[in-house]
Amino acid sequence: MGNRIYYPIHQVGIKTNNEDNYTAIHGLQSVGVNTVFNNTPIPQLGYVSPHHTVEDSYTTSLTLNKLLDGCPLIFTLATADADEPTIFNRSVQRCNVGLSVFDDSLTSSTGTPVAICQYSGMYISSFQYTFDSQSNFQEQVSLVGDHKIWSNDAKIVNSVDVATAAGLSFDGVFDGTDSPSASCGIARRQDFLFDGVDGDTTILPLDILGIGADGQPTTNAHISKIVLSANINRESLFSLGSIVPYFRLPTFPIEATTEITVNSISGDAISATNSGILTDDTTCNYSGNLNDYVINIAINDGTRIGLGYQNKLMSVNYQGGNASAASYVTTSYTYKTHDMNPACILHQNDDKHSDFWADRIIWLLGVDYTDTSPENGVSALYWNNIGVPVDLLTLTSWPPADSELYKFNIQVDRTHESITGLLIEEQIDTLNSTGVYTTWTPVGSGTICSYGCTRILLNIYDYVVSSGAVSDLSTYQYRVKGLYDGTESNPTDPITLNIQY
Numbered sequence: 001m002g003n004r005i006y007y008p009i010h011q012v013g014i015k016t017n018n019e020d021n022y023t024a025i026h027g028l029q030s031v032g033v034n035t036v037f038n039n040t041p042i043p044q045l046g047y048v049s050p051h052h053t054v055e056d057s058y059t060t061s062l063t064l065n066k067l068l069d070g071c072p073l074i075f076t077l078a079t080a081d082a083d084e085p086t087i088f089n090r091s092v093q094r095c096n097v098g099l100s101v102f103d104d105s106l107t108s109s110t111g112t113p114v115a116i117c118q119y120s121g122m123y124i125s126s127f128q129y130t131f132d133s134q135s136n137f138q139e140q141v142s143l144v145g146d147h148k149i150w151s152n153d154a155k156i157v158n159s160v161d162v163a164t165a166a167g168l169s170f171d172g173v174f175d176g177t178d179s180p181s182a183s184c185g186i187a188r189r190q191d192f193l194f195d196g197v198d199g200d201t202t203i204l205p206l207d208i209l210g211i212g213a214d215g216q217p218t219t220n221a222h223i224s225k226i227v228l229s230a231n232i233n234r235e236s237l238f239s240l241g242s243i244v245p246y247f248r249l250p251t252f253p254i255e256a257t258t259e260i261t262v263n264s265i266s267g268d269a270i271s272a273t274n275s276g277i278l279t280d281d282t283t284c285n286y287s288g289n290l291n292d293y294v295i296n297i298a299i300n301d302g303t304r305i306g307l308g309y310q311n312k313l314m315s316v317n318y319q320g321g322n323a324s325a326a327s328y329v330t331t332s333y334t335y336k337t338h339d340m341n342p343a344c345i346l347h348q349n350d351d352k353h354s355d356f357w358a359d360r361i362i363w364l365l366g367v368d369y370t371d372t373s374p375e376n377g378v379s380a381l382y383w384n385n386i387g388v389p390v391d392l393l394t395l396t397s398w399p400p401a402d403s404e405l406y407k408f409n410i411q412v413d414r415t416h417e418s419i420t421g422l423l424i425e426e427q428i429d430t431l432n433s434t435g436v437y438t439t440w441t442p443v444g445s446g447t448i449c450s451y452g453c454t455r456i457l458l459n460i461y462d463y464v465v466s467s468g469a470v471s472d473l474s475t476y477q478y479r480v481k482g483l484y485d486g487t488e489s490n491p492t493d494p495i496t497l498n499i500q501y
Contacts, residue, residue, distance in 0.1 A: 002104030009102040011109040012064065013170055014077040014095050022098040024173045025064065026071035027180065031099065032063045035148060057243060060119055060148045062097060068137040070181030070301040073347045075127055075141055080352040085363055087340040091232050091250045096120045097143065098170040110172035118168055120147040123248050128229040129305060137187040137299060144234065146244035181349055184300045191300035199304060199364035205293035207313050208260060208333055209269040215294060222263040224330065228297065228305060230256040253338035256307055258295050264329040270316045295335065296364050302348025306364040309342065311335040378410055378422060378482045395501040410480055421483035422446040429475040437477055473500045
């Protein structure tokens with residue numbers, strides 16, 4: 001037995017209820033564990049001391065800090081049982097966390113540990129991602145649960161718990177050859193991705209001075225720090241016969257916060273007036289001073305975070321530039337959103353859900369939908385190559401490059417579970433924007449997954465590519481049909497697409 005526990009001789013891993021072995025967390029910087037027992041004293045008449053002190057309940061919590069190094073995120077490991085990558089779906093998943101401790105004569109966590117602790121039935125209670133231009137990029141995740149058992153606890157006499165403790169296994173995996181998975185190593189400021197396409201680029205709100213109409217920074221934007229965070233508050237649901245809750249229900253809505261700090265060069269550019277700055281129509285009601293915006297984060301280590309399209313500015317803080325010091329002005333823009341169904345967290349090396357990564361464009365382009373018709377059960381739109389819905393798609397080459405192909409994002413209404421497939425049909429305006437269309441022709445289709453997917457993405461090469469180059473401005477009209485056991489629903493509001501080359 002050694003004399004201490006320090007960083008090279010303990011490791012942490014995560015597994016779901018469907019897995020036999022732990023996946024060790026690489027790049028972990030710290031682990032903190034707290035166990036709280038809620039004891040209630042019961043008084044009685046005739047005596048000042050309690051009649052008895054009841055062990056009412058207990059809670060175990062862990063806080064883990066990890067570098068972004070190309071290895072799977074804590075968040076994705078802990079929610080691997082999710083069938084969708086949305087924060088809404090991931091928030092109800094449980095996992096087991098293992099902590100192994102090794103003899104301090106070793107220089108790495110390898111071989112057989114001297115003790116193992118298993119924390120089971122753990123839910124994520126908070127997460128935070130910090131992207132600081134002055135430091136390494138980091139992930140912090142906190143988990144909360146109930147069951148905790150050490151392999152070396154000699155006080156255990158319950159036969160079931162004795163067997164559980166004796167059966168714990170989490171051998172060391174760090175043999176001294178461990179290294180970051182990402183080709184970039186530890187992610188830092190140069191690994192923040194801008195000017196990409198689809199789900200592989202960062203998109204920021206247009207409120208921020210220097211952010212262009214495409215959500216990308218111009219030469220006037222000097223972003224120094226971004227912090228994304230959320231607390232998942234939970235209500236414990238109890239049942240007779242058990243001291244611990246059978247479920248820790250997340251209380252919705254979950255609020256996610258994004259704080260974006262920039263080095264200012266010309267103020268914060270945020271105005272607020274009594275009449276609202278968003279319209280000059282004096283006959284309308286108050287139009288407000290704020291818009292909803294998409295926030296997406298893309299990091300070169302394979303991390304992708306999308307917070308949907310309902311991020312709204314909550315505060316702006318302009319500070320610094322004091323006369324008493326050689327300082328400079330920084331402005332912090334704080335956004336909040338409560339829509340966790342489109343919001344998602346993905347990672348390229350999440351080997352338990354490679355399908356999430358393959359479909360990242362579907363999940364990360366947090367754009368709003370316009371229903372075609374309620375009875376149709378689907379809604380759809382198309383966008384340009386940076387995820388912005390457009391009225392005109394301008395191509396720079398012919399045939400168009402992959403990044404310029406127009407795409408349809410289709411959302412299936414979950415109340416229409418009888419939809420088994422989708423069909424996209426096209427009409428081409430052969431007279432070049434005169435509004436005279438040909439007959440409807442099928443150009444794409446998709447199948448609804450068994451869980452009733454919320455989104456499907458279809459790239460349309462169709463007759464536009466095969467029939468020849470687009471000249472000047474060509475107009476195409478599309479309709480998305482829901483297929484109900486072989487029957488088709490015809491939307492009353494087709495989607496119009498204008499292509500220019």
